[in-house]
Amino acid sequence: MTWLPENLDLVLRLTGTHLMQSVVPVVLGLLISVPLARLAAGSRLIRPLMVNGAALLYTIPSLTLFVLLPVVLGTRITSIINVIVALTIYVIAILVRSCTDAFAAVDRSVLQAATAVGYTKWQRFWAVELPLAVPVMLAGVRTALVANISMVSVGAVIGIQSLGTLFTDGLRRSIAEEILVGVVLTVILAVGLDQLLRLLGLYLTRWQRPGRLTADSSHDDARRTSSSGPQPSTAPDPDESARRIAATGGGA
Amino acid sequence: MGKNAISFRDVRKVYPDGTTAVDDLNLDVPVGSLTVFVGPSGCGKTTSLRMINRMVEPTSGQIQVNGQDVTSVPEAALRRSMGYVMQASGLMPHRTVLENISTVPRLLGESKRDSKRRAEELLETIGLDRSLGSRYPAQLSGGQQQRVGVARALAADPPILLMDEPFSAVDPVVRADLQNELLDLKQRLNKTIVFVTHDMDEAVLLGDRVAVFATGGRLAQYATPEEVLREPADQFVSDFVGRDRGFRALSFDSRDIPLSGVLTLDPQGRVAELGTPTMGSGGSGGSRGSTAAHQTGPSAAVANGWTLEVDAAGAPVGWIPPSGGEPAGGQVTHRVGGSLYRPGGSLRQALDAALSSPSGLAVAVDERGRLRGVLRPQEIMTAIEAARESRS
Amino acid sequence: MNLLSGMWQWLTDPTNWSGSGAIPARALEHMAYSGIVMVVAIVVAVPLGMLVGHTGRGSGAVIGVAGALRALPTLGLLTLFSLLMGLGLVPPLLALVILAVPPILTATYAGVAEVSPAVRDAAKAQGMTPTQVLTRVEVPLALPVAMGGIRNAALQVIATATVAAYINLGGLGRYLIDGLAVRDYSRMLGSVLLVAVLALATDAVLAALQRAVTSPGLRTTAH
Structure with a gap:
């Protein structure tokens, strides 16, 4: 266990650039996706177009974009800008869909009530729609971030610096410890940032937590497995959406 | 069992x-x-x-x-x-x-x-x-x-x-x-x-x-x-x-309740007293006015001023309130609604038909929905009382 | 733009289309790697997901493990396994299986777990045995969702199988690594374009398959 102490500087520098390459695309992607999704959610015409377009973007392998983008952007092939742009595209592919679902799932009667008490459309968006869409939206953001952290390392194959550099360098020099440090740090980044977002989500959805008011009286008929009633609720619960998105997210 | x-x-x-x-x-x-x-x-x-x-x-x-x-x-x-x-x-x-x-x-x-x-x-x-x-x-x-x-x-x-x-x-x-x-x-x-x-x-x-x-x-x-x-x-x-x-x-009792007659108004604007001959303008032979008359004859019409409008087939349509002889077109009609008394109906149906009727009279119809006459609340109560006595 | 025309020349050069190291052979290798990985991942993940979804037991553990696996960088595993286990097919395929299992597992689990309790209860009440409830109700209802996970896994596997060339294996990634070594950018572009075409084609086939296994009765309820 001597490699890490001797190369702490390198590891810190790579962790920093790895973080930048995974977090910046999420921020950029979110800024682009939210207006697109709001547009799509309100339109029967644009919605399938946008959701299908996003799905198509998603099928493009990340390495393809890493190699193709320098041609389009005029960057060097080892530039981290290629990664940031490529991953922003993936984030949009994931978020346009989950944000569209999020806006579509907002209770219509709440929106009508907001209009009825005198919110303008713009005020209503910021004060009502956006906060109510957060839970479903956040599930998408978490998926995108974890996927990014894993995908950034792939760039190392063509020489883009990141924690992935520890993998290629470790293999070339046959230092298992170097690779292991890279794997562990990648997992720590992924889990750590994911938990941070989870906490942020809890803060943003304080209104959703069950309070003491809703003491649930259990009765015998509620025990039946069939007690869920004739129609399943149409509002997706956030964990459920997280599962769904998790089942369709992440690419390398 | x-x-x-x-x-x-x-x-x-x-x-x-x-x-x-x-x-x-x-x-x-x-x-x-x-x-x-x-x-x-x-x-x-x-x-x-x-x-x-x-x-x-x-x-x-x-x-x-x-x-x-x-x-x-x-x-x-x-x-x-x-x-x-x-x-x-x-x-x-x-x-x-x-x-x-x-x-x-x-x-x-x-x-x-x-x-x-x-x-x-x-x-x-x-x-x-x-x-x-x-x-x-x-x-x-x-x-x-x-x-x-x-x-x-x-x-x-x-x-x-x-x-x-x-x-x-x-x-x-x-x-x-x-x-x-x-x-x-x-x-x-x-x-x-x-x-x-x-x-x-x-x-x-x-x-x-x-x-x-x-x-x-x-x-x-x-x-x-x-x-x-x-x-x-x-x-x-x-x-x-x-x-x-x-x-x-x-719901579990049904009895015979005496029917009473009622003033009716048909689509041709003829007023008749159910069970008695047509009174209105002649028209096509007057057969419509007495569509329900072949039923077991109701007794004399109840004279509380309400008129029951019927359609061409003789089915009840609505009640017209007593209003000092205004022309038919200007009168308010209260719909008869769903609560009608049918042959063999229970006392519950009879009472409900009376209670839900604007005239206070229960409308009795035959199997085909044609007007037979009306039931007065007094007679329904008498039937309820008779049913109770026969049980005890 | 001369890069693009260079790529076009490389792609249309007849010598690149015949022989042992040519495009068809590399594509076949690529598909073989991906195929083996998908078969293994499906064999592991689908029954496990069905079991957990059916019994409801261990669902927390499955979601947790799948989430943790997702955080593992495939390139890191691939290099680590090769270093520890030596060269050969097993290390990269193992790393790719670890990549493919989470999406298939969570989707299969979700598909079964999402079957309405009322439908499950009704099936039992009509006299279906637990096995019949699974095979006649839960599996057909879960299949479309599970297929979504399989599609997603296949996309990731095909994309990531490119890096197998990094540890001296074949596949379409070979051109990327070799091109990089000699700074032949046209060849690199051609390589990644072929991978993209393969990914798109596979996804289209799987999408058709997904449609085929979805009962029309479910399609009408889909929003």
Whole structure:
């Protein structure tokens, strides 16, 4: 266990650039996706177009974009800008869909009530729609971030610096410890940032937590497995959406 | 009372968390009867039903079907031998209507062709068009789904039908249809039916016998609907049956009530007194004005000033209030509405028809909906009083 | 833009289309790697997901493990395994299986777990045995969702199988690594374009398959 102490500087520098390459695309992607999704959610015409377009973007392998983008952007092939742009595209592919679902799932009667008490459309968006869409939206953001952290390392194959550099360098020099440090740090980044977002989500959805008011009286008929009633609720619960998105997210 | 199809013997169900769902239940369901389990939420009525086909196992006690302990039959075989209809239709979303109906026959090993033919017949039995057979559940309305649920339960022609609040999720109009059709099916098919509901009116309407369950899983009363309404066994039953129970109990009495005549106005603008010759302008022979006159003659018209408008066929349309001889066009008509007294109707129907009528007079019609005359409240009350005296 | 025309020349050069190291052979290798990985991942993940979804037991553990696996960088595993286990097919295929299992597992689990309790209860009440409930109700209802997970896994595997060339194996990634070594950018572009075409084609086939296993009764309810 001597490699890490001797190369702490390198590891810190790579962790920093790895973080930048995974977090910046999420921020950029979110800024682009939210207006697109709001547009799509309100339109029967644009919605399938946008959701299908996003799905198509998603099928493009990340390495393809890493190699193709320098041609389009005029960057060097080892530039981290290629990664940031490529991953922003993936984030949009994931978020346009989950944000569209999020806006579509907002209770219509709440929106009508907001209009009825005198919110303008713009005020209503910021004060009502956006906060109510957060839970479903956040599930998408978490998926995108974890996927990014894993995908950034792939760039190392063509020489883009990141924690992935520890993998290629470790293999070339046959230092298992170097690779292991890279794997562990990648997992720590992924889990750590994911938990941070989870906490942020809890803060943003304080209104959703069950309070003491809703003491649930259990009765015998509620025990039946069939007690869920004739129609399943149409509002997706956030964990459920997280599962769904998790089942369709992440690419390398 | 004949043989029992289902018997509960000292049945208890206690859940692991300590709640008692069913407490020492003893109850016999006669062959061919429609028995309703009724009670509030948490009274153990559904649990009791689900113990019959072993969807729930009792903590202690025994349940017999046709004299045989249900635990002596493998679960799946037992369930295939009984029809089961539930609140949410529980149809398989990935299968067509016909495939859904054929579920149990197919499980019993019947050929695809035979079970499909039978399913098509059943669609008609339950009042659905054959063309719906190739649809999927999501393409049906709630009421249609519920009918398919009933057809599925009937598909293997089981002698016993278990129905767990089957009509509670559909709107009142559809529910009334489904209830009438169930009574009709019961007449035709001769099944033993156990029906769970929380609605006392539904229990009274459908049940040959009603088992009222109290909170905590106690069987409070098991009797005919009339007995439950007239003589509640305890405070719980009388509370559950509710304040209208005296009124509801009138459902079980019907008597002859003398008809009275009434002033009528036909579409041609002719005013007539029902039971007397036409008074208005001649027109086409005056036959319309006396359409109802061939019925057993009502006595002299009630003179409270109200006129009953009738259509060309002689069916009542609305009441015109007494208003000092204004022309017909300018008069306000109050709709007669749904509450009409039909031949053989109960005293409850008669009283309700009177109470819901703007003129205070109950409108009596014949089987084809044509006006026969009116009933005065005094005479309805006399009939109610006579019925009470004849009982005691 | 001369890069693009260079790529076009490389792609249309007949010598690149015949022989042992030619495009068809590399594509076949690529598909073979991906195929083996998908078969193994499906065999592991689908029954496990069905079991957990059916019994409801261990669902928390499955979601947790799948989430943790997702955080593992495939390139890191691939290099680590090669270093520890030596060269050969097993290390990269193992790393790719670890990549493919989570999406298939969570989707299969979700598909089964999402079957409406009322439908499950009704199936039982009609007299289906637990096995019949699984095979006749839960599996057909879960299949479309599980197929979504399989599609997603296949996309990731095909994309990531490119890096197998990094540890001296074949596949379409070979051109990327070799091109990089000699600064032949046209060849690199051609390589990644072929991978993209393969990914798109596979996804289209799987999408058709997904449609085929989805009962029309479910399609009408899909929003």
